[in-house]
Amino acid sequence: MKTKKQVIFEEAAKLFQEKGYSAASMRDLADRVNLKASSLYSHIKAKEEILQKICFDNASHFTQGMDTVEKSGQSPEEKVRALLRLHLEIALDDPTSITVFNDEWKHLEEPHLTRFLNLRRDYENRFRTIIQEGIASGVFRSVDPTVALFTLLSSLRWIHYWHRPSRKIDREALLRDVTAILLNGLRSGK
Amino acid sequence: MKTKKQVIFEEAAKLFQEKGYSAASMRDLADRVNLKASSLYSHIKAKEEILQKICFDNASHFTQGMDTVEKSGQSPEEKVRALLRLHLEIALDDPTSITVFNDEWKHLEEPHLTRFLNLRRDYENRFRTIIQEGIASGVFRSVDPTVALFTLLSSLRWIHYWHRPSRKIDREALLRDVTAILLNGLRSGK
Numbered sequence: 001m002k003t004k005k006q007v008i009f010e011e012a013a014k015l016f017q018e019k020g021y022s023a024a025s026m027r028d029l030a031d032r033v034n035l036k037a038s039s040l041y042s043h044i045k046a047k048e049e050i051l052q053k054i055c056f057d058n059a060s061h062f063t064q065g066m067d068t069v070e071k072s073g074q075s076p077e078e079k080v081r082a083l084l085r086l087h088l089e090i091a092l093d094d095p096t097s098i099t100v101f102n103d104e105w106k107h108l109e110e111p112h113l114t115r116f117l118n119l120r121r122d123y124e125n126r127f128r129t130i131i132q133e134g135i136a137s138g139v140f141r142s143v144d145p146t147v148a149l150f151t152l153l154s155s156l157r158w159i160h161y162w163h164r165p166s167r168k169i170d171r172e173a174l175l176r177d178v179t180a181i182l183l184n185g186l187r188s189g190k
Numbered sequence: 191m192k193t194k195k196q197v198i199f200e201e202a203a204k205l206f207q208e209k210g211y212s213a214a215s216m217r218d219l220a221d222r223v224n225l226k227a228s229s230l231y232s233h234i235k236a237k238e239e240i241l242q243k244i245c246f247d248n249a250s251h252f253t254q255g256m257d258t259v260e261k262s263g264q265s266p267e268e269k270v271r272a273l274l275r276l277h278l279e280i281a282l283d284d285p286t287s288i289t290v291f292n293d294e295w296k297h298l299e300e301p302h303l304t305r306f307l308n309l310r311r312d313y314e315n316r317f318r319t320i321i322q323e324g325i326a327s328g329v330f331r332s333v334d335p336t337v338a339l340f341t342l343l344s345s346l347r348w349i350h351y352w353h354r355p356s357r358k359i360d361r362e363a364l365l366r367d368v369t370a371i372l373l374n375g376l377r378s379g380k
Contacts, residue, residue, distance in 0.1 A: 019212075022212050023213075141370060141371075141374070144367050147364060147371075151348070151367075151368055152345075154346070154348040156344070157344050157347065158340040158341070174337060180331060180333060181333060181375035182375055184331070184377075
Protein backbone atom coordinates (compact mmCIF):
# COMPACT_ATOMS: atom_id res chain seq x y z
CA MET A 1 0.00 0.00 0.00
CA LYS A 2 1.38 3.37 -1.02
CA THR A 3 1.70 6.14 1.51
CA LYS A 4 0.01 9.45 0.77
CA LYS A 5 3.46 10.95 0.29
CA GLN A 6 4.35 8.36 -2.36
CA VAL A 7 1.12 9.10 -4.21
CA ILE A 8 1.92 12.82 -4.07
CA PHE A 9 5.40 12.26 -5.53
CA GLU A 10 4.06 10.08 -8.34
CA GLU A 11 1.30 12.52 -9.26
CA ALA A 12 3.78 15.40 -9.08
CA ALA A 13 6.09 13.64 -11.54
CA LYS A 14 3.17 13.21 -13.96
CA LEU A 15 2.17 16.83 -13.49
CA PHE A 16 5.72 18.10 -14.15
CA GLN A 17 5.91 15.90 -17.23
CA GLU A 18 2.62 17.22 -18.62
CA LYS A 19 2.91 20.94 -17.83
CA GLY A 20 6.63 21.35 -17.26
CA TYR A 21 8.03 22.13 -13.81
CA SER A 22 7.79 25.92 -14.18
CA ALA A 23 4.14 25.95 -15.18
CA ALA A 24 3.02 23.37 -12.59
CA SER A 25 1.77 24.80 -9.30
CA MET A 26 1.30 23.32 -5.83
CA ARG A 27 -2.39 24.14 -6.30
CA ASP A 28 -2.49 21.94 -9.46
CA LEU A 29 -0.88 19.19 -7.43
CA ALA A 30 -3.31 19.58 -4.52
CA ASP A 31 -6.22 19.24 -6.97
CA ARG A 32 -4.73 16.10 -8.46
CA VAL A 33 -4.35 14.33 -5.14
CA ASN A 34 -7.63 15.63 -3.70
CA LEU A 35 -6.08 17.62 -0.88
CA LYS A 36 -6.52 21.20 0.16
CA ALA A 37 -3.39 23.23 -0.45
CA SER A 38 -2.91 23.59 3.32
CA SER A 39 -2.99 19.79 3.77
CA LEU A 40 -0.58 19.26 0.89
CA TYR A 41 1.97 21.49 2.63
CA SER A 42 1.90 19.20 5.66
CA HIS A 43 3.35 16.46 3.39
CA ILE A 44 5.60 18.49 1.10
CA LYS A 45 7.32 21.78 1.84
CA ALA A 46 7.68 22.97 -1.76
CA LYS A 47 7.67 21.95 -5.40
CA GLU A 48 11.46 22.09 -5.27
CA GLU A 49 11.53 19.26 -2.70
CA ILE A 50 9.80 16.96 -5.21
CA LEU A 51 12.10 17.94 -8.06
CA GLN A 52 15.13 17.27 -5.85
CA LYS A 53 13.90 13.82 -4.91
CA ILE A 54 13.21 12.85 -8.54
CA CYS A 55 16.57 14.13 -9.77
CA PHE A 56 18.70 12.64 -7.00
CA ASP A 57 16.87 9.30 -6.87
CA ASN A 58 17.52 8.84 -10.58
CA ALA A 59 21.11 10.05 -10.31
CA SER A 60 21.69 7.56 -7.52
CA HIS A 61 20.22 4.76 -9.62
CA PHE A 62 22.67 5.53 -12.46
CA THR A 63 25.62 5.88 -10.08
CA GLN A 64 24.90 2.51 -8.43
CA GLY A 65 24.61 0.90 -11.86
CA MET A 66 27.98 2.37 -12.85
CA ASP A 67 29.55 1.10 -9.59
CA THR A 68 28.37 -2.43 -10.41
CA VAL A 69 29.61 -2.24 -14.01
CA GLU A 70 33.03 -0.92 -13.02
CA LYS A 71 33.51 -3.71 -10.47
CA SER A 72 32.41 -6.42 -12.90
CA GLY A 73 35.84 -7.01 -14.43
CA GLN A 74 34.22 -7.31 -17.88
CA SER A 75 35.63 -6.10 -21.20
CA PRO A 76 34.87 -2.52 -22.30
CA GLU A 77 32.39 -3.93 -24.81
CA GLU A 78 30.49 -5.88 -22.16
CA LYS A 79 30.56 -2.87 -19.86
CA VAL A 80 29.00 -0.66 -22.54
CA ARG A 81 26.40 -3.35 -23.17
CA ALA A 82 25.55 -3.42 -19.45
CA LEU A 83 25.28 0.39 -19.32
CA LEU A 84 22.96 0.44 -22.34
CA ARG A 85 20.78 -2.08 -20.50
CA LEU A 86 20.87 0.09 -17.36
CA HIS A 87 19.66 3.15 -19.31
CA LEU A 88 16.95 1.23 -21.12
CA GLU A 89 15.63 -0.40 -17.97
CA ILE A 90 15.44 2.85 -16.05
CA ALA A 91 13.69 4.51 -19.02
CA LEU A 92 11.17 1.67 -19.37
CA ASP A 93 10.52 1.11 -15.67
CA ASP A 94 9.98 4.72 -14.67
CA PRO A 95 9.31 6.81 -17.79
CA THR A 96 7.58 9.69 -15.99
CA SER A 97 10.33 10.18 -13.49
CA ILE A 98 13.08 9.91 -16.11
CA THR A 99 11.37 12.59 -18.21
CA VAL A 100 11.50 15.01 -15.29
CA PHE A 101 15.09 13.97 -14.52
CA ASN A 102 16.14 14.57 -18.13
CA ASP A 103 14.26 17.78 -18.87
CA GLU A 104 13.62 19.64 -15.62
CA TRP A 105 16.86 19.39 -13.60
CA LYS A 106 17.80 22.90 -14.74
CA HIS A 107 15.15 24.25 -12.36
CA LEU A 108 17.00 22.89 -9.31
CA GLU A 109 18.14 25.64 -6.96
CA GLU A 110 21.63 25.93 -5.52
CA PRO A 111 23.43 24.14 -3.95
CA HIS A 112 21.44 21.24 -5.41
CA LEU A 113 22.00 22.26 -9.01
CA THR A 114 25.79 22.17 -8.62
CA ARG A 115 25.63 18.87 -6.76
CA PHE A 116 23.46 17.40 -9.52
CA LEU A 117 25.76 18.62 -12.30
CA ASN A 118 28.76 17.18 -10.46
CA LEU A 119 27.07 13.78 -10.21
CA ARG A 120 26.24 13.89 -13.90
CA ARG A 121 29.75 14.93 -14.90
CA ASP A 122 31.20 12.14 -12.74
CA TYR A 123 28.93 9.57 -14.42
CA GLU A 124 29.84 10.84 -17.88
CA ASN A 125 33.56 10.75 -17.06
CA ARG A 126 33.35 7.15 -15.89
CA PHE A 127 31.40 6.15 -19.03
CA ARG A 128 33.93 7.98 -21.23
CA THR A 129 36.80 6.13 -19.53
CA ILE A 130 35.24 2.79 -20.50
CA ILE A 131 34.90 3.96 -24.11
CA GLN A 132 38.52 5.16 -24.09
CA GLU A 133 39.66 1.74 -22.84
CA GLY A 134 37.79 0.11 -25.71
CA ILE A 135 39.42 2.45 -28.24
CA ALA A 136 42.88 1.96 -26.70
CA SER A 137 42.53 -1.82 -26.91
CA GLY A 138 41.47 -1.59 -30.57
CA VAL A 139 38.04 -3.12 -29.97
CA PHE A 140 36.26 0.18 -30.58
CA ARG A 141 36.87 2.35 -33.62
CA SER A 142 39.07 5.40 -33.32
CA VAL A 143 36.55 8.18 -32.71
CA ASP A 144 36.49 11.13 -30.35
CA PRO A 145 35.43 9.47 -27.06
CA THR A 146 33.28 12.45 -26.09
CA VAL A 147 31.43 12.32 -29.41
CA ALA A 148 30.90 8.57 -28.89
CA LEU A 149 29.75 9.12 -25.29
CA PHE A 150 27.12 11.73 -26.11
CA THR A 151 25.94 9.87 -29.21
CA LEU A 152 25.28 6.82 -27.03
CA LEU A 153 23.70 8.69 -24.13
CA SER A 154 21.52 10.78 -26.42
CA SER A 155 20.45 7.86 -28.60
CA LEU A 156 18.58 6.32 -25.65
CA ARG A 157 16.61 9.40 -24.74
CA TRP A 158 13.59 8.75 -26.97
CA ILE A 159 12.64 5.53 -25.20
CA HIS A 160 10.80 7.01 -22.26
CA TYR A 161 8.82 9.29 -24.57
CA TRP A 162 7.93 6.60 -27.02
CA HIS A 163 7.27 3.64 -24.80
CA ARG A 164 3.73 3.23 -23.52
CA PRO A 165 2.29 0.09 -22.01
CA SER A 166 -0.25 0.06 -24.87
CA ARG A 167 2.52 -0.53 -27.39
CA LYS A 168 3.29 -3.91 -25.84
CA ILE A 169 6.87 -3.54 -26.89
CA ASP A 170 9.13 -6.51 -26.28
CA ARG A 171 11.82 -5.19 -23.90
CA GLU A 172 14.39 -7.75 -24.97
CA ALA A 173 13.78 -7.06 -28.69
CA LEU A 174 14.17 -3.34 -28.08
CA LEU A 175 17.34 -3.87 -26.08
CA ARG A 176 18.72 -6.24 -28.72
CA ASP A 177 18.12 -3.81 -31.62
CA VAL A 178 19.40 -0.71 -29.85
CA THR A 179 22.47 -2.57 -28.58
CA ALA A 180 23.12 -4.04 -32.04
CA ILE A 181 23.12 -0.60 -33.65
CA LEU A 182 25.23 1.14 -31.01
CA LEU A 183 27.73 -1.59 -30.13
CA ASN A 184 28.33 -2.54 -33.75
CA GLY A 185 28.68 1.15 -34.50
CA LEU A 186 31.41 1.44 -31.90
CA ARG A 187 33.26 -1.71 -32.95
CA SER A 188 36.30 -1.31 -35.15
CA GLY A 189 37.39 -3.71 -37.83
CA LYS A 190 35.18 -2.99 -40.76
CA MET B 191 21.67 44.83 -41.52
CA LYS B 192 19.09 43.01 -39.45
CA THR B 193 15.59 44.41 -39.15
CA LYS B 194 14.22 45.08 -35.66
CA LYS B 195 11.85 42.18 -36.17
CA GLN B 196 14.74 39.80 -36.91
CA VAL B 197 16.53 40.96 -33.76
CA ILE B 198 13.35 40.38 -31.76
CA PHE B 199 13.00 36.82 -33.10
CA GLU B 200 16.63 35.98 -32.34
CA GLU B 201 16.48 37.36 -28.81
CA ALA B 202 13.16 35.58 -28.25
CA ALA B 203 14.71 32.26 -29.27
CA LYS B 204 17.53 32.85 -26.75
CA LEU B 205 15.04 33.81 -24.07
CA PHE B 206 12.90 30.71 -24.68
CA GLN B 207 16.02 28.56 -24.56
CA GLU B 208 17.16 30.05 -21.26
CA LYS B 209 13.86 30.29 -19.36
CA GLY B 210 11.65 27.88 -21.28
CA TYR B 211 8.72 29.13 -23.35
CA SER B 212 6.18 28.98 -20.49
CA ALA B 213 8.27 31.04 -18.08
CA ALA B 214 9.35 33.65 -20.65
CA SER B 215 7.16 36.75 -20.83
CA MET B 216 6.70 39.44 -23.47
CA ARG B 217 7.97 41.86 -20.80
CA ASP B 218 11.24 39.87 -20.51
CA LEU B 219 11.54 40.09 -24.27
CA ALA B 220 10.82 43.82 -24.35
CA ASP B 221 13.59 44.37 -21.76
CA ARG B 222 16.04 42.32 -23.82
CA VAL B 223 15.50 44.30 -26.99
CA ASN B 224 15.23 47.68 -25.24
CA LEU B 225 11.65 48.36 -26.22
CA LYS B 226 8.65 49.31 -24.17
CA ALA B 227 6.08 46.51 -24.07
CA SER B 228 3.69 48.64 -26.13
CA SER B 229 6.32 49.11 -28.87
CA LEU B 230 7.13 45.40 -28.88
CA TYR B 231 3.48 44.63 -29.63
CA SER B 232 3.67 46.75 -32.78
CA HIS B 233 6.22 44.23 -34.11
CA ILE B 234 4.91 40.97 -32.64
CA LYS B 235 1.33 40.14 -31.73
CA ALA B 236 2.11 37.41 -29.18
CA LYS B 237 4.73 35.02 -27.86
CA GLU B 238 2.91 32.27 -29.77
CA GLU B 239 3.69 34.00 -33.08
CA ILE B 240 7.42 33.67 -32.39
CA LEU B 241 7.15 30.03 -31.35
CA GLN B 242 5.21 29.26 -34.53
CA LYS B 243 7.83 30.87 -36.72
CA ILE B 244 10.69 28.99 -35.05
CA CYS B 245 8.90 25.64 -35.21
CA PHE B 246 7.68 25.91 -38.81
CA ASP B 247 10.89 27.44 -40.19
CA ASN B 248 12.83 24.49 -38.81
CA ALA B 249 10.24 21.96 -39.96
CA SER B 250 10.43 23.44 -43.44
CA HIS B 251 14.22 23.18 -43.42
CA PHE B 252 14.01 19.46 -42.59
CA THR B 253 11.28 18.83 -45.16
CA GLN B 254 13.25 20.54 -47.92
CA GLY B 255 16.33 18.49 -46.98
CA MET B 256 14.27 15.30 -47.16
CA ASP B 257 12.88 16.33 -50.59
CA THR B 258 16.44 16.72 -51.89
CA VAL B 259 17.59 13.40 -50.43
CA GLU B 260 14.62 11.49 -51.83
CA LYS B 261 15.19 12.88 -55.32
CA SER B 262 18.92 12.13 -55.24
CA GLY B 263 18.63 8.57 -56.54
CA GLN B 264 21.31 7.48 -54.04
CA SER B 265 21.47 4.19 -52.14
CA PRO B 266 19.70 3.96 -48.75
CA GLU B 267 23.10 4.15 -47.07
CA GLU B 268 24.03 7.39 -48.86
CA LYS B 269 20.59 8.81 -48.15
CA VAL B 270 20.98 8.13 -44.42
CA ARG B 271 24.45 9.70 -44.55
CA ALA B 272 22.97 12.83 -46.20
CA LEU B 273 20.20 13.03 -43.60
CA LEU B 274 22.70 12.75 -40.75
CA ARG B 275 24.58 15.65 -42.33
CA LEU B 276 21.34 17.63 -42.64
CA HIS B 277 20.58 17.18 -38.92
CA LEU B 278 24.11 18.03 -37.84
CA GLU B 279 24.30 21.14 -39.99
CA ILE B 280 20.99 22.51 -38.76
CA ALA B 281 22.01 21.80 -35.16
CA LEU B 282 25.40 23.48 -35.57
CA ASP B 283 24.21 26.46 -37.63
CA ASP B 284 21.26 27.47 -35.50
CA PRO B 285 21.57 25.84 -32.05
CA THR B 286 19.26 28.27 -30.24
CA SER B 287 16.44 27.88 -32.67
CA ILE B 288 16.78 24.10 -32.81
CA THR B 289 16.59 23.90 -29.01
CA VAL B 290 13.25 25.73 -29.06
CA PHE B 291 12.08 23.58 -32.00
CA ASN B 292 12.99 20.38 -30.16
CA ASP B 293 11.81 21.23 -26.68
CA GLU B 294 9.05 23.83 -26.86
CA TRP B 295 6.81 22.78 -29.77
CA LYS B 296 4.37 21.23 -27.29
CA HIS B 297 3.31 24.78 -26.34
CA LEU B 298 1.97 25.46 -29.85
CA GLU B 299 -1.77 26.11 -29.87
CA GLU B 300 -4.23 24.47 -32.25
CA PRO B 301 -4.48 24.21 -35.21
CA HIS B 302 -0.71 24.79 -35.33
CA LEU B 303 0.11 21.94 -32.97
CA THR B 304 -1.66 19.38 -35.16
CA ARG B 305 -0.08 20.79 -38.29
CA PHE B 306 3.35 20.60 -36.67
CA LEU B 307 2.85 17.00 -35.51
CA ASN B 308 1.68 16.02 -39.00
CA LEU B 309 4.82 17.52 -40.55
CA ARG B 310 6.97 15.67 -38.04
CA ARG B 311 5.18 12.38 -38.58
CA ASP B 312 5.53 12.79 -42.34
CA TYR B 313 9.28 13.41 -42.00
CA GLU B 314 9.69 10.40 -39.72
CA ASN B 315 7.73 8.18 -42.11
CA ARG B 316 9.92 9.19 -45.05
CA PHE B 317 13.08 8.56 -43.01
CA ARG B 318 11.74 5.17 -41.88
CA THR B 319 11.02 4.19 -45.49
CA ILE B 320 14.66 4.77 -46.39
CA ILE B 321 15.77 2.60 -43.46
CA GLN B 322 13.30 -0.11 -44.51
CA GLU B 323 14.70 -0.05 -48.04
CA GLY B 324 18.19 -0.55 -46.62
CA ILE B 325 17.01 -3.48 -44.49
CA ALA B 326 15.10 -5.04 -47.42
CA SER B 327 18.17 -4.84 -49.65
CA GLY B 328 20.32 -6.50 -46.97
CA VAL B 329 22.65 -3.51 -46.57
CA PHE B 330 21.27 -2.66 -43.13
CA ARG B 331 20.93 -5.19 -40.34
CA SER B 332 17.55 -6.67 -39.58
CA VAL B 333 16.27 -4.44 -36.78
CA ASP B 334 12.90 -2.87 -36.08
CA PRO B 335 12.93 0.14 -38.45
CA THR B 336 11.16 2.33 -35.90
CA VAL B 337 13.74 1.51 -33.24
CA ALA B 338 16.49 2.32 -35.75
CA LEU B 339 14.76 5.55 -36.78
CA PHE B 340 14.39 6.93 -33.26
CA THR B 341 17.85 5.77 -32.20
CA LEU B 342 19.31 7.78 -35.10
CA LEU B 343 17.13 10.85 -34.63
CA SER B 344 17.68 10.92 -30.89
CA SER B 345 21.42 10.30 -31.09
CA LEU B 346 21.90 13.69 -32.78
CA ARG B 347 20.00 15.72 -30.23
CA TRP B 348 22.94 16.50 -27.94
CA ILE B 349 24.84 18.43 -30.57
CA HIS B 350 23.05 21.75 -30.28
CA TYR B 351 23.40 21.65 -26.49
CA TRP B 352 27.03 20.74 -26.50
CA HIS B 353 28.42 22.74 -29.35
CA ARG B 354 29.62 26.23 -28.54
CA PRO B 355 31.84 28.38 -30.73
CA SER B 356 34.41 28.35 -27.89
CA ARG B 357 34.92 24.61 -28.31
CA LYS B 358 36.31 25.14 -31.81
CA ILE B 359 35.02 21.75 -32.80
CA ASP B 360 35.90 20.54 -36.25
CA ARG B 361 32.54 20.11 -38.02
CA GLU B 362 33.85 17.53 -40.43
CA ALA B 363 35.48 15.48 -37.65
CA LEU B 364 32.24 15.54 -35.68
CA LEU B 365 30.24 14.51 -38.74
CA ARG B 366 32.74 11.76 -39.57
CA ASP B 367 32.66 10.24 -36.06
CA VAL B 368 28.90 10.41 -35.62
CA THR B 369 28.32 9.00 -39.10
CA ALA B 370 30.87 6.22 -38.50
CA ILE B 371 29.13 5.09 -35.32
CA LEU B 372 25.58 5.25 -36.67
CA LEU B 373 26.07 4.02 -40.24
CA ASN B 374 28.36 1.18 -39.20
CA GLY B 375 25.84 0.37 -36.51
CA LEU B 376 23.11 0.05 -39.11
CA ARG B 377 25.16 -1.98 -41.59
CA SER B 378 24.67 -5.71 -41.65
CA GLY B 379 27.31 -8.28 -42.38
CA LYS B 380 29.16 -8.64 -39.10
